Amino acid sequence: MIKFDNVSVSFPNKNGKIVHAVNDVSFEIEDGEILGIVGTSGAGKSTLLRTVNQLQLPTSGQTIVNGNDIGNLSGKELANVRHSIGMIFQQFNLISTKTVAQNVAFAMEIAGRSREEIKQRVPELLELVGLADRADVYPNTLSGGQKQRVGIARAVANNPKILLCDEATSALDPETTNDVLQLLKEINNKFGITIVLITHELDVVKKICQRVVVMNKGEVVEIGNVFDIFTNPQHEFTKTLLLHTFDLDLPKRFTQENSKPLVKIVYNGDKAEDAIVSNVVKQFAVDVNILHGKIEYINDRPFGILIVQLIGEQDEIYKSLNYLSKNTYRTEVINERN
Numbered sequence: 581m582i583k584f585d586n587v588s589v590s591f592p593n594k595n596g597k598i599v600h601a602v603n604d605v606s607f608e609i610e611d612g613e614i615l616g617i618v619g620t621s622g623a624g625k626s627t628l629l630r631t632v633n634q635l636q637l638p639t640s641g642q643t644i645v646n647g648n649d650i651g652n653l654s655g656k657e658l659a660n661v662r663h664s665i666g667m668i669f670q671q672f673n674l675i676s677t678k679t680v681a682q683n684v685a686f687a688m689e690i691a692g693r694s695r696e697e698i699k700q701r702v703p704e705l706l707e708l709v710g711l712a713d714r715a716d717v718y719p720n721t722l723s724g725g726q727k728q729r730v731g732i733a734r735a736v737a738n739n740p741k742i743l744l745c746d747e748a749t750s751a752l753d754p755e756t757t758n759d760v761l762q763l764l765k766e767i768n769n770k771f772g773i774t775i776v777l778i779t780h781e782l783d784v785v786k787k788i789c790q791r792v793v794v795m796n797k798g799e800v801v802e803i804g805n806v807f808d809i810f811t812n813p814q815h816e817f818t819k820t821l822l823l824h825t826f827d828l829d830l831p832k833r834f835t836q837e838n839s840k841p842l843v844k845i846v847y848n849g850d851k852a853e854d855a856i857v858s859n860v861v862k863q864f865a866v867d868v869n870i871l872h873g874k875i876e877y878i879n880d881r882p883f884g885i886l887i888v889q890l891i892g893e894q895d896e897i898y899k900s901l902n903y904l905s906k907n908t909y910r911t912e913v914i915n916e917r918n
């Protein structure tokens with residue numbers, strides 16, 4: 581388990597002022613989960629993540645990894661904890677003068693693994709990341725996706741319990757990103773490695789994270805289950821961040837039309853939306869005009885969004901809204917009404 585306990589990190593900047601990069605952050609990351617950290621540039625995401633393997637010491641507070649206060653370890657203890665934490669980066673950070681196999685082997689050498697062990701494990705690792713046939717080539721002959729696969733093989737070479745990913749897919753095209761995410765998911769499943777993933781791509785979070793932490797100006801503003809946060813953000817900053825995730829823009833004539841309620845229905849994929857909408861029409865004296873809709877997949881869990889106009893008498897509309905609220909994940913009126 582990783583535990584951030586009132587972690588703050590400050591830096592003096594050029595003008596002698598203090599920058600509070602991370603400000604009193606406390607939360608826990610469970611073993612085996614895939615947790616995303618999102619936020620705008622400068623929010624303190626990388627700085628917070630770097631306290632996990634002590635690339636950055638907290639100015640105050642503690643980062644505790646598997647029961648060890650990371651800031652309070654002797655050199656040898658710290659080295660051991662570091663070997664149990666793998667890290668991958670946006671720019672891959674491979675050694676250009678070493679082959680693919682040598683890059684992976686190097687991580688094991690510095691962890692003091694025996695030559696026999698390295699000889700046996702490197703091919704297994706390259707097999708795992710789908711690069712068995714590239715063992716003897718140099719990184720500059722690889723595509724971005726392949727480079728990141730080498731990065732992943734290297735990061736998991738010493739059987740870490742934790743894998744830290746800082747914008748690991750940000751330099752990759754969407755298809756390659758998907759492949760790399762699938763690989764991360766597989767590694768998480770197979771070995772139970774905890775994955776902490778910083779990204780500015782909300783799609784990445786939707787695809788593989790179970791929980792997400794939203795950071796703004798050094799602080800955690802929201803944390804929770806990805807499905808809940810994406811479909812029902814509480815904090816203004818999160819709402820703004822997610823504004824364009826479910827692009828369901830309607831022509832202004834609908835949103836400005838205020839005589840009929842414009843209703844956004846968010847339903848959990850387990851419920852059949854058709855039945856809910858047709859039930860409304862059957863049970864109440866209203867017409868339902870469907871204007872927009874889509875099904876999104878968050879962490880493989882489908883959920884639908886439907887935007888409808890309700891047409892009818894005031895009290896029938898009221899009853900319909902009441903029914904929808906009770907039978908959907910969330911129902912909200914999104915136009916200004918008189």
Ligand SMILES: Nc1ncnc2c1ncn2[C@@H]1O[C@H](COP(=O)(O)OP(=O)(O)OP(=O)(O)O)[C@@H](O)[C@H]1O
Nearest residue numbers: 591592599601619620621622623624625626627628
């Ligand atoms: N070594 C440092 N010295 C001085 N200031 C730093 C240092 N590292 C980070 N900062 C400052 O701390 C703040 C948080 O930076 P950080 O890199 O953690 O943000 P981030 O959320 O990872 O941003 P990005 O999405 O751009 O990577 C920024 O204002 C940054 O300029």
Ligand SMILES: [Mg+2]
Nearest residue numbers: 625626627746
């Ligand atoms: Mg960063």
